[in-house]
Amino acid sequence: MITFDMFSQFGSLLASLMFFWAMYQHYLPSKIREAIEFYASRYTHKLVNYFSPYLAITFAEYTNDRFNRSEVYTTIETYLSDKSSMEARSMKADYIKDGKSLLLSLGNNEEVVDQYCGVQVRWSFITEYSSSNPYSFYPTSDEKRYYRLVFHSRHRKFVLDSYLPYLLEEGESIAIRKRRRKLFTNAGNDGPDWMGDRGTMWSHIEFKHPARFDMLAMEKSKKQMIIEDLQWFQEAKHYYAEIGKPWKRGYLLYGPPGTGKSTLVAAMANLLEYDIYDLELTAVKDNMQLRKLLIETSSKSIILIEDIDCSLDLTGQRNKKKAKEEDNREKDPIKNPIQEAEGEKKGSEVTLSGLLNFIDGIWSACGEERIIVFTTNHMEKLDPALIRRGRMDVHVEMSYCRYESFKVLAKNYLKLESHPLFETIGSLLEETDMTPADVAENLMPRSVKISKETCLENLIKALEKVKEESKLKPKKEATSEQDKEEKSHDSEDRNQVET
Structure with missing residues (x-):
């Protein structure tokens, strides 16, 4: 029980403490305190x-x-x-x-x-x-x-x-x-201001492409194969470490123009939520600059090289081209040296060896979780060493539009899953080669007044026209060859008369 004496003792103790604290604050030197x-x-x-x-x-x-x-x-x-x-x-x-x-x-x-x-x-x-x-x-x-x-x-x-x-x-x-996903491109190498954003070799914009796999005009089995392979790759970090390989994968997309190769790359990026680095090889000065570009790419990204058969001479033709230029130089020694120097300066010196090292050389392991994608319209022009398994692990043929792909486009553009005209279109697609881009252009309603049936009829007319042109093409080619033979005979007869 608290008594008055206890309060008195507590008060005297508190007063004593306050007194000593005041003495400590006022009279003790600051250094000692x-x-x-x-x-x-x-x-x-x-x-x-x-x-x-x-x-x-x-x-x-x-x-x-x-x-x-x-x-x-x-x-x-x-x-x-x-x-x-x-x-x-x-x-x-x-x-x-x-x-x-x-x-x-x-x-x-x-x-x-x-x-x-x-x-x-x-x-x-x-x-x-x-x-x-x-x-x-x-x-x-x-x-x-x-x-x-x-x-x-x-x-x-x-x-x-x-x-x-x-x-x-x-x-x-x-x-x-x-984060906001980005679409990168490598800056040009001309002049002192070739560096991109914040002094890097890449400049970027926000990536907003809406492509998804369910929108692609491809066979269902092929789409499923690509999706499963991408999802497996995304979760395969420990597997790649166990087998001693860098965590990367190569895709080769080949086929005629307009078959959706670029759209497939956008769908891959949206599925995995990756950035895209669109590498323009003709703007790369040499192998050293190509290596620097690779180092500055981030993980969880797709490195895209489009139309690789047109970017550089990577098929062994470069040596033949150089040899031909040397022959021409010997035949025509009088040449403007300034123009020659400018031509050499503007040309890219990236070699096939440098590109191969970029894909799976020792420097390709400087990052992880990256996909390298090549697109080409002419696969036969590429060097076999460039597209072998291990470099381009997955080869995807982007073919002409067939019935299964058409149904996807009809659902996307016209919201139709079935129609009496589908059977006619399906038989025409099996007999003609039309790209998904051309099919989509004919299906697109350009006005509110145009009905869905009219769009299908327009596609049928376009397919029938392509079919007729394909029949006439061999005749035209035969006629042109015959004309060439006749011209060659005429030239021979003319030479004989002159002699």
Whole structure:
């Protein structure tokens, strides 16, 4: 029971403490006070930590290099964004460039709980200001921000070996899912301003192509094969590590123009949520620049080289071309040296060997989870070493439109799954070669007044016209050959008369 004497004793004790504190503040030299406070806080902190079973790890926003933000800090901030929106009472929102939405993070001195495999940890966000400017509106060099992870000491090994690697991997995955995907292109190499965005060799725009696999005019079995292969590749990181190969895959798309090769690449990027690097080989100066371009590509991306048979002389014809130029130079030694030098400067010096090293050489392992895609209209023109299995792992033939592909286009353009005219169209497609692009152009209603049946009839007329032209083509070719023979005979007779 509390009595009056106890209150009196407590009051006298409090007064004594206040007296000694005033003496300490006013009469003790400042240097002695600072030394006492330093050692008192130091050993008090050690004493508390000695008896506390909890450990703490601090992740600062900036490390020794004050100009570059820590990637680990950014990854933790991204990982905790979902936790912050669900549990925290105090949050801050930042707009991240190239992000799809605002990034929510913990407010100052806010704390959230995270649980992984039954182990519970606590995350807190702390901001420290200098005493000279504690309420600065703008971040200054004296402001320090960091995340603190607190966990029980018995989980030390689990947190270091399992939880933190999981957190970093999951944070990177979240950042990739929330980013805006990009379409890159390599800048030209003429002049001092050939560098792209932020001094890199690539410039980019936002990738917004709407293509999906269910929209592609392809056989269902072929589409399913490609989808399964892509999904397998996306989850095959450990498999590639076990077999000792870089985590990449090559696709060769070949077929006539207008068969949907570029659209297939866009559908692949949308399925996997990858960026696309559209590499223009004619703008690459030499093999060294090609290697630098490869190094600057990111993971989770598709490297696309379109019309590779037209980009460079990669089929052995380059040597013949050089030999022919040397012969012409010997026959015509009088040549403008300035023009010759400019021609050599503008031409690309990328070789077949350099391109092969780009695809699966030692430098191809500088990144992971990448798909390299070649497209060509003439597969027979390519060097066999360029398209062999191991470099181009999957060969996909993009053929002319057939009945199964037509049904996909009819569903996309006319919202039709069946019609009496489908049978006629199907038989014509088996007899004629028309690309999906041409079929789609005939199916597209160019006016609200045009009915779906009219679009189908227009396609039938176009198919019948192509069929008739294909019948007349051999006759025209035979006639042209006959004309050539007659002209050659006439020239021979003329030569004989002259002699």
